[in-house]
Every structure is written in C-alpha cells, then in structure tokens.
Amino acid sequence: MATFGSFALILALGLAAYNLLAGAFALRLIATGRSVAISPERLADTARRAGIASFYAVTGAAFALVYAALTNDFSMIYIMEHSNRALPLPYKFAALWSGQEGSLLLWAWLLATYGFILRLRHKTDVKLYAYAGTILAGIQVFFLALLNFAAPPFSLMRGAIPADGNGLNPLLQYPEMVIHPPMLYLGYVGFSVPFAFGLGALMMRYPGEKWIRITRVWTLVTWLFLSCGIFLGMHWAYAVLGWGGYWGWDPVENASFMPWLTGTAFLHSVMMQEKRGMMKSWNVWLIFSTFMLTLLGTLLTRAGLVSSVHAFAQSSIGMWFYVFMVIVLAVCIFTYILQRNHLKTDHHLESLVSRESSFLFNNLVLLTACFVILWGTLFPILSEYVQGSKVTVGAPFYNAVAVPIGLFLLFLTGVGPLLPWRAASMKAIKRNFVAPVIALWATVIACLAFGVVPWDNSGLQMGKFYALVGFALSAAVLAAILSEFYRGARVIGKQTGKNLVASTWLLTRRNTRRYGGYLVHIGLLIIIVGLCGSAFNRNVEKEVGLHDKMAVGPYVLECMGFSQDSNLNYDSEFAMMNVSRNGGTPFQMSPEKRVYHASQQPQTMVAIHSNPFWDLYVVYEGVNPGTGQPIIKAFLNPLVGWIWGGFVLLAFGTLVAIVPPLTPATASLRVAARQATAPEPAVHGGRG
Amino acid sequence: MKSLRSLSVWMKTTQVLLLGIAVCFSLGATDAGSRFTDLGHRLMCTCGCAQLLGECNHVGCPESDRMRGELRDDIAANMGDQQVLDAFAAKYGVTVLAAPEKHGFDLIAWIAPFAVFLAALLGTILLVRHWSVGKTQLAAQAAGNASPEMNAIHDKIRRETGGDGGF
Numbered sequence: 001m002a003t004f005g006s007f008a009l010i011l012a013l014g015l016a017a018y019n020l021l022a023g024a025f026a027l028r029l030i031a032t033g034r035s036v037a038i039s040p041e042r043l044a045d046t047a048r049r050a051g052i053a054s055f056y057a058v059t060g061a062a063f064a065l066v067y068a069a070l071t072n073d074f075s076m077i078y079i080m081e082h083s084n085r086a087l088p089l090p091y092k093f094a095a096l097w098s099g100q101e102g103s104l105l106l107w108a109w110l111l112a113t114y115g116f117i118l119r120l121r122h123k124t125d126v127k128l129y130a131y132a133g134t135i136l137a138g139i140q141v142f143f144l145a146l147l148n149f150a151a152p153p154f155s156l157m158r159g160a161i162p163a164d165g166n167g168l169n170p171l172l173q174y175p176e177m178v179i180h181p182p183m184l185y186l187g188y189v190g191f192s193v194p195f196a197f198g199l200g201a202l203m204m205r206y207p208g209e210k211w212i213r214i215t216r217v218w219t220l221v222t223w224l225f226l227s228c229g230i231f232l233g234m235h236w237a238y239a240v241l242g243w244g245g246y247w248g249w250d251p252v253e254n255a256s257f258m259p260w261l262t263g264t265a266f267l268h269s270v271m272m273q274e275k276r277g278m279m280k281s282w283n284v285w286l287i288f289s290t291f292m293l294t295l296l297g298t299l300l301t302r303a304g305l306v307s308s309v310h311a312f313a314q315s316s317i318g319m320w321f322y323v324f325m326v327i328v329l330a331v332c333i334f335t336y337i338l339q340r341n342h343l344k345t346d347h348h349l350e351s352l353v354s355r356e357s358s359f360l361f362n363n364l365v366l367l368t369a370c371f372v373i374l375w376g377t378l379f380p381i382l383s384e385y386v387q388g389s390k391v392t393v394g395a396p397f398y399n400a401v402a403v404p405i406g407l408f409l410l411f412l413t414g415v416g417p418l419l420p421w422r423a424a425s426m427k428a429i430k431r432n433f434v435a436p437v438i439a440l441w442a443t444v445i446a447c448l449a450f451g452v453v454p455w456d457n458s459g460l461q462m463g464k465f466y467a468l469v470g471f472a473l474s475a476a477v478l479a480a481i482l483s484e485f486y487r488g489a490r491v492i493g494k495q496t497g498k499n500l501v502a503s504t505w506l507l508t509r510r511n512t513r514r515y516g517g518y519l520v521h522i523g524l525l526i527i528i529v530g531l532c533g534s535a536f537n538r539n540v541e542k543e544v545g546l547h548d549k550m551a552v553g554p555y556v557l558e559c560m561g562f563s564q565d566s567n568l569n570y571d572s573e574f575a576m577m578n579v580s581r582n583g584g585t586p587f588q589m590s591p592e593k594r595v596y597h598a599s600q601q602p603q604t605m606v607a608i609h610s611n612p613f614w615d616l617y618v619v620y621e622g623v624n625p626g627t628g629q630p631i632i633k634a635f636l637n638p639l640v641g642w643i644w645g646g647f648v649l650l651a652f653g654t655l656v657a658i659v660p661p662l663t664p665a666t667a668s669l670r671v672a673a674r675q676a677t678a679p680e681p682a683v684h685g686g687r688g
Numbered sequence: 689m690k691s692l693r694s695l696s697v698w699m700k701t702t703q704v705l706l707l708g709i710a711v712c713f714s715l716g717a718t719d720a721g722s723r724f725t726d727l728g729h730r731l732m733c734t735c736g737c738a739q740l741l742g743e744c745n746h747v748g749c750p751e752s753d754r755m756r757g758e759l760r761d762d763i764a765a766n767m768g769d770q771q772v773l774d775a776f777a778a779k780y781g782v783t784v785l786a787a788p789e790k791h792g793f794d795l796i797a798w799i800a801p802f803a804v805f806l807a808a809l810l811g812t813i814l815l816v817r818h819w820s821v822g823k824t825q826l827a828a829q830a831a832g833n834a835s836p837e838m839n840a841i842h843d844k845i846r847r848e849t850g851g852d853g854g855f
Contacts, residue, residue: 243743250738348819357816364808372801379788379797387793392732394786395740401801457722 002076002154005064009154012057012112013144015050016137023047023134030127031204044130048119051133054140055116062109065102065153069095074162077155078102084167084598086568090178091168097181098172100317101153106182107298108143110189115140118193128211131200132193139192142324150317167598170570174240180232184256187226188294191259193218194266195291198284202335205342209277212270217658219270223263224654230256231647242604242619244539244635246643249398254377255297258370262290265366268359276356277346281336282363284343288332293370295325300377353429358416365409372402403466407473410528413521414477417484432483439479443472452536467535474525474532481518481525488515509662516657523653526646533614533639541633543624544575553636554582555616557589562623562630570594572605575620575630579609591620591632614638723763727772728756732786740786 026044029036065078069092074080082095082102097103115136122129147153171177194215201211233253238246247253266286272278299321336343376393384390418432447453447468454465489503498506508515542550544559551557562575574592592605602622609616617635624631728742735751737744741759744752755776762772776784788794 243739245743248739360812360816361809364812365805368801368805368808371804375797375800383788383793383797389782391788391794391797392783392786393788393797394732396730397787397797400787401798405801405805 001064001068001071001073002156005061005068005154006152008057008060008064009144009147009152012054012061012108013141013148015054015057016140016144019047019051019054019137020134020141021047022050023130023137027130027134027204047137048122048130048133051115051119051137051140054137054144055112058105058109058112058144061147061153062096062105065105066093066096069093072165074165075157076153077157078153080157080162080165082165082168084165086597087165087168087173088569090175091173094172094178094181095168097185098168101147101151103181103185104143104147104151104317105153106185107189108140108147110182110185111136111140111143111192114190114193118196124214125210127204128197128200128206128214131204132196135196135199136192139196142320146317146320150320165598167569167596170594170596170599170601170603171240173569173596173603174236176232176236176239180229180236183225183232184229187222187224187229188256188259188297190218190222190225191263191287191291191294193222194287198287199332199335202284202339202342205339209274212274212283216270219263219267220654220658223260223267224651224658226256226260226263227647227650227654230260231644235644238640239606239608240604242606244537244617244619244633244637245534246640249376249395251300251377252297254373255293255300258373259290259293259297261366261370261373262286262293265363265370266290268366269363272356272359278348278356279360280343280345281340284336285332286363292325292328292332293374295321295328299325353419355416355419358412358419362409362412362416365405365412369402369405369409372405373398376401399463406528407466407469410470410473410477410525413524414473414480417518417521418480432480435483436476436480440472440476443475444468447471461535463535467532470528470532474529478522478525481521484518485515506662508656512659512661513657516653516655516659519653519656520650521653523646523648523650526642526649528646530639530642530644530646533642534637536638537635539633539635541621541631543627543629543631545627545629550632550634552616552634553614555634555636556580556583557618557632557634558586559630559632560588562620568597570596570603573620573623573630574605575632577607577618577632579616579618589616589618591618593620593622610641612641615640723769724759727759727763727769730773730786731755731759731776732784734780734784 022043026040026047029040029043067073068076068079069083070089072079072083072085078099078101079095082099083092087095095102097106115133118129118136119133122133197211197215197218200206230253233256234246237248237253238244266283269279269286270283273280273283299318376397379393380390414436418436419429452464452468452471454461454468456464485504485507486500488507489500492498492507492510493500493503496503496506508519538552540550540552542548544550544557546559546561549556549558556579558578558580560576560578562573565572565574572592572594574590577589577591578586579589580586587609589607589609591607594603594605595601596603604619604621607618609618615635615637617637619633619635621631621633623629725742729740731741733739733741733744733749733752733755735744735749737749741752741755758776759772762775767775773785782789788797790798
C-alpha cells in the first residue's frame, strides 16, 4: 500500500503540474491570439482533463493511507505513530488527519475534489473556468509537492516492524473529532475556489459581475463548512477539554476565525458590487486576503509558530508555507497592478446613512476584528523579536479589545437592513427604528428587573456589563429583522390573501437570498445571547466522599460512589453523582477520567446536563492521593445551549440563501405541474 | 434640520444616562474572593496547558494548585493587584501574565487595534462625505439642466425605489 500511495502522489503531482503549465500556456495563447501546432482550446481541455485525473490519483493516495490504518500496517511510520490495534474503527479512519502528513493529504484530496467538481462544470463559462482550474492546479502543485518532498505520508519504518502503534492522541478520540477537522478543512480549502475565480476573473478582465454570481454558491458553501468546523471545534473543546468553556482564543482557534471574518465581509460587500458596481478592488482583495489567511491558519497549526493546544500536528514545513504565501501575494499584487483599471467603480456612495454605508462600516468592523485577532496572535512573535521575551496574549486581551468591536458589529447588523439603498430620509429612519429601540430598552429593564445586573460587591463587572449590552442589542436587532419579515409578509398577504405564516414562507421562498441572510443573522443573535451567558458562569470544586454533597445554583450533587473500568483502549475512573434540582426527582451524572493504554495520556470525559437556561457541567478531576477521594468540579454555565441552537439556525439560513428563489417563472411551472397532477385545482381564484 | 437636532439631543441624553449608570455601578468594595477570581483570570498556568490559572483544572496539573496557593497568600498579605502580578512575573517570567502589560513596548499591543479602528473609521467617514458632496453637486447640476418632464420621471423613480431595502 505504501508503494501504491507514493506512486499515486507522484502521479497526482505530475498531472497537476501538467494542468498548471499546459493550462497557463493555452490561456496565454488565447489571450495573445498566437497560433501553434495544437489549438489552444484543445490544449486547455487536455489540461482540464489532467486536473480531473489528478483527483483520481489523490483519491488513490488517500485510500491507501486509510486502508493502511484500517489494516494496522505498522510498517508505515505515520500509521505506527497515529494508530494502534485497539483503536475503534471510526478513529482509525480519523487517523487520516490526526497528524501532519495525513492532514496535508486530506487538504490535497479536498482541493482535488473541489477542482474535480469545478472542472466538470466548465461549460458554465469555459474561459473563466479554465483560468480558475489552472490557478487551482497551481495550489494543488504546492500541496502535492509538500506531500512528495517535505511531509511524505507513506514513509516506511526502518528495522523491525513494531507489533502495535502509539495510538491516536486522546484529545482526538471523540466522535466530533471524526467530522470537525474535515469540516474545517472543507472551509479552508473551499476558499481556494472563490480565490481562483477572483484571480482568474481579474487576469482575464472578465466583463461585468457574472463571476461573482457564479462563485456565490461556492463561497456560501465554503463559508458554511468553515462555520460548521468552527462550531464543532467549540463543542469539542467544551465537551472534551474540561475547563468549562468553548473558546479560549487559542492561536489555532484564532486562525480559523480570521478567514471566517474576512469571508463574511466578502459575502456582504459583493452585494454592493452586484447591485451597484462598487467596491470592486475591495472585494478582490478581500477574497485574496481570505485565501491567504487560510494558508496562514495552516501555517500556524503546522509550523508551531505560536504555542497552542493544537500541538498534535506540528513540524518544520513552515518555510514551504512562507515561500508559497510570498508567491501568492506577489501574484496577487502583480495581477492587481496590471489590471487595476478594470476595477474602476461604477458608482460612489451618496450618503453616510444608507445601505451601502452600512455594508462599508460592516466590512470595516469585520476587518478590524480580523486585525485585532491577527495582531493578538502574532504579537508574541513581535514582542520576542523586539524585547527578546515572548509575552502571552490571552483571553483578557481579546475580551477587552474584541468584545466592544463585536458589539459594534452587532449594532450594525441591526441597523444595516433597516436602511434603504442610496440614502435614507429621517422619516424612514424614525419609522424603521421605533420597534428596535423599544425592544432594546425593554430588554435592559427586564434584565435589571430579573436580577441580571452588571455589578456585584466589587463594583461594575465589565463582562456582565458587556453581556447586558449584548442582550439588549440582540433584542433590538431581532426586532429589526422580525419587523422586516413582518413588513414583507404583510404586503404578500395583501396581494395573495394568505395568512401571516404562509406569507412569510412565500416571502422567504421568493427572496431566499435576502431572507436566508436574515435567518443567518437571527442565528448569530442567538449565538451572541449564548456567548453573553458566559459572563454569569459559576463553578464550585470539592473533594467528595461517599454521600457528600455539593451545591451549584439550584442543583445539589451527591456522590454515590466512584468506580473503575477498563477496555482494550483505555482504563477509566468515574464518579456516580446523584443530582437533584430544587429537591426534585434526582438524575445521575457520571463524569469520567480515562488513561489511554497506547499513549498513557489522561483525558477527561465531562458529564453535561443541558436545558435551555443553562448547562450543568461536571468534571471528574481525579483522586486526591492523600485521602483517596475524588475531586469534582461543577460548573453552571448559563445559555450555552443557545450557542448550538443558534448555529443550527445559522446553518439553516445559509442553506436557504443558497437555494434558488421562487421566481415567477418557476412558480408558474410548479403551479402548472400541480394542476396537471392534482385531482382538484390547487390554486384558487385570487390566491397563489 | 429640526429632526437632526432632536436626534442629537436624544443621543446625548442616552450617552449621559449610560455613563451615569456605569459610574454608579463602578462604586463598590472589593473582597478577597472576587480578587482571587479576577487575578486568577489575569494569570496563566505555567504547566504548558495554555489555560488561565483560574480555569486550569486538567488532571494531575503539577503547577496550578501551587500557583493558586501563592495567589491566595499574596492576597492575604494585602498586596495590591499590580504588586501580585509583578511578583508572579518576577518569579515565572512575563509569560505568566495573560495579557500584555500596559506600559513600555507592550502598550502598543493595546493601542494598535483601537488606533487602526479609529483611523479606518475616520478615513471611511471622510471618504463617504467626500463622495456624497461630489455626488450632491453633480445631482444639483443635473437637476438644473433637466426638463420638467425628466424631473417628474426622476421623482416617480425615486418614490418607487427609494424605500426598497432589497439585498
């Protein structure tokens, strides 16, 4: 299998290189109009076919690695280091991305898959797709060169083959870890596609804004994957790391968040290019930056530039990434300078108070947030360079700097949709802002009345103050969005005679993009409410003997004993806690600690009891060697479930935005089809 | 004009109200428990887990219990917050501080984000104002040259599209 895999990788590199060189040559011939022995169109088609073939070759290599993991082929160094015989089957599959070489192979395979789909759909716009396919092939060449020369996944053991492997990192032995990295990578890699289209469109001086419409679905799908990856990572951190939180501002978390922010900015600002032919240069640089930030994220993860909990896949391939990033940046700058007169704006902004302005400020805040995170992530390196000592830039820095910026962004999320394009009159502002302002102050008063106060004995708590502002702004933005739905649905209701719910449904289907976007915003608001809840977290830690009790919030936890278990993969210790809420019917929770045989590394398995108001989060911290009694830490984390619920809505809204709208043409076709099949007319007079 | 003035008065009133609330809330005493929590979240555990001292709870951590004990002792000895942080930094190095200090070179870490944000905000506002002034002059010129029929058509278009907020 190692030989097969290595050969497949070399073949894939050769095919991708052919796609790049032949594609670039053919496009040059087409651009200059020169003629050679072979027609440039045919040459470009052979390049496209080579790109398709490279997908099969990389798939063969990925299959070889997974097959080696499933069959315990410890003659391969990678399998020996990242798997063992007792590892459950799904985690053997996950070994593909648990180490440096495997995760690069996953990246290359996903890139080849995206390229495969793109090259199959080339008839949409042959020339633009040829440019995009060739640029994608350039990126493929880099990753395949890395896999062939810097981080080969099929290296063989020297000397005797061990009987068993080192096993998978315990942190990765969790169900979400089977899907979190691929999702994140689908997001990271996916941004290569809009980047390739953007750069290709600029290189060929693509007329009009059609390329944006072509890449819109690619960008949205990629953004959705990246969002899924980030949220699955948060949930994994929450359920596995056992510190009671879900986001630690770890450099690698930050690395995934930065392209998400610039990608979000791009998704908003392209609307201005589509609608009004504005911000063309800005959009091009946004997508360039997003792609380069995905590379930076991979560099941070892999090269060990900054200390991180994600240290399970580090090595010294940093120089390759530096060189590639410099090449990408040089190509982007060169192309931009050469073609910048193609990006002249059709219109300028006319008013500070308009939809366009709100998009501009939205972009500004998103990019500032991205800068803050990049600055915080890289400042330790800068500090070491200047002062000779590395400082830590942790949660207190981000909470103090990024949270106010985030709240301002939340404010813009509400304001933007209420403003009309071009310019807003004071009358329109007053009319649209009444409901949000009422909702804002009603929420502040309700929070204070129900005891959600931003102070305690020691004075004002900034975290709680920000949370209160977050709740209030979320309510205001929700009111703004719901009023948008209501206004639109009321008009449709008047036109069609449908009730409010049916009108809202029809409204959403008629403009999936706009109302899908609003659903994403509502999802985001729910997430923000959940995040604000963390300001009110409580925890208690106690060493508990048999029938000892500890209380946190309305819950009382009673230790009913602790026990041990063992299987082929790990030994475990766990406590059995009876939990009752306000003296009600008790239920059981069993927080656990595992020690994996192969790696001899410990791992917590948190017990979580969720309801819409809070999570009871119980951690087994181990046994006090002095007394032999377990130490339990219990957290009461308010509103955590809202984060996961909000994410589901965000994902749903994105899917709605991807679905094509119900245009009058498709609607009439559907009505005709329904009439043809229905036993009685489905559309009555005056309706539909 | 009158509407703009009334909006400005409302905004100023809201600002004063919020400032007043914030000042009222900030008056209060500090106790040892909340200082321990606060300082525990301004220090890092030094075992390499990259967690805040107040949150580090991973099994068998060789550092956090001892460090938390030292923190309790320092608070009990009536040391000020900055003294406690300085003592930890002197003993464990500056990496024990969870955020850069607010003096010397590290101050740049705090200033840069806000400076960039304000510069970008100011730049954007000036740019939009510049564009909108140019646009208004052009529109005025165009309006002066347009025929009454054309103005009527423009008004109709503005009425029909001005309130539209579609993406």
